[in-house]
Amino acid sequence: MMAEAIRVVLSVVIVFTFVAVGVALFLVLMERKVSAWVQARIGPRHVGPYGTLQTLADLLKLLQKEHILPAGADRLMFGVAPVVVAVAALMSYVVLPWGPGVIVRDLGVGVLYFAAVLSLEVVGILTAGWASNNKYALLGGLRSAAQMVSYELPLGFSILTVAAIAGTLSTVRIVEAQPYPWYTYPSVLLAGLVFLVAATAESNRIPFDLPEAESELVAGYFSEYSPLRFALFQLGEYGSLFATSALFVTLFLGGWRGPFGIPFVGPVVDGLFWFLLKTYAVVFFFMWVRWTYPRFRIDQLLNVSWKLLLPLSLANLLLAGLLVAWSG
């Protein structure tokens, strides 16, 4: 009982610290560096060595600024919305397997839990858009709801495809069930592709960043948000980007297992190293896509989900089911 309570508090502290420093702060810096590199610009370089302290300086600036409540805004909902987004993103870290035995809680329904808590994020975005009392914010929130509900289905089906082949919903056992180095069945590869596309849309990133399309909606659902709450949205956004990348690594890239099976320091350190390396590589891929492609239109976006990805992932799930049935 006591040990359990200590474990819970420690997990929360470690996960929150990691998400704040290793994910939100670091990924914002990485995004700026990668975008500069892709677009042949210079990027941040004045604060700290090679500009590495830039996001820390930005955060300190955000903390000092005045909090503004727009006229006619719903005070309670306006304040709650960013917290919902951040908490939903943080809760998904419970089932991420960082290494052998390194997990907050190995739930029997792990991947389902992951999809469930991430689906709560859209509630925060929708309320933020409405509570701001601003037409651009409301439009951004509505677009986001349409987009995230549509792309949850192909995302869920591609997760289920891997779960069906692995024969389990637990994230740890999915990693353990994977052959070395990862699954090479065609249906798993297709599921991976669908997952990448749907995850880009779920995390509202270019080419699917309609909810915050600057050229039409100012900044979408968080247009009216000032410093600290804006920072919470950023925490939620980058937190869920990292978590989704980590789930991709877990499902499709062999999780914490390294190449060649060579042990270096020890199973736990090696596991952490490979898991983080792979996840940051997937995050880099998302950033690379973001700064390379232009934005879709909202109708194109919804058509891709309902007319292409959904039938494709359903057929793919059927294929995986046949595979499981035949191989016993």
Added chain:
Amino acid sequence: MAEAVAFYGLTAVALGASLVVALSRNMVHAAVSLIPVLLSVAGYYVLLGAEFVAAIQILIYAGAITVLILFVILLTEGATGVRVRPRNEQVSLGALVCLFLAALLVAVLTRTPWPQTQGALPEYNPGAVGQSFLTAYVLPFEVTSLLIVACLVGAIVVARREA
């Protein structure tokens, strides 16, 4: 002890949020308050050891259905910013129905012989849920899916007529 604390905590949240759903004059507040109610119900499922149902509850009800309700409210011009009256002329009739329903529920609750398991709960297994869906409960399962298809087709027909 811990279970009792969790149970009463969940119940307090569920009841409080349900009151907001029923009594709020603001449609958006009422719709958003559905989410804590549904999450508390998911909490009950976790307490009962039904993890799979809890995850599905969050995924479908809190994450999708409430979002759709909110979506519809926000798209309807008359529903946002307007204070709705949560009561109308049929209060007395409604109270009568509520009383009847409450009496029925209490009667069923007290008369049902609830099965009790001895010792610890069995290990929860989502595979068993799937197995029983495709063996013992295959007919209700298929009938439900037919019903959902009918609803989908109906929704399309209704939406098409307007355009």
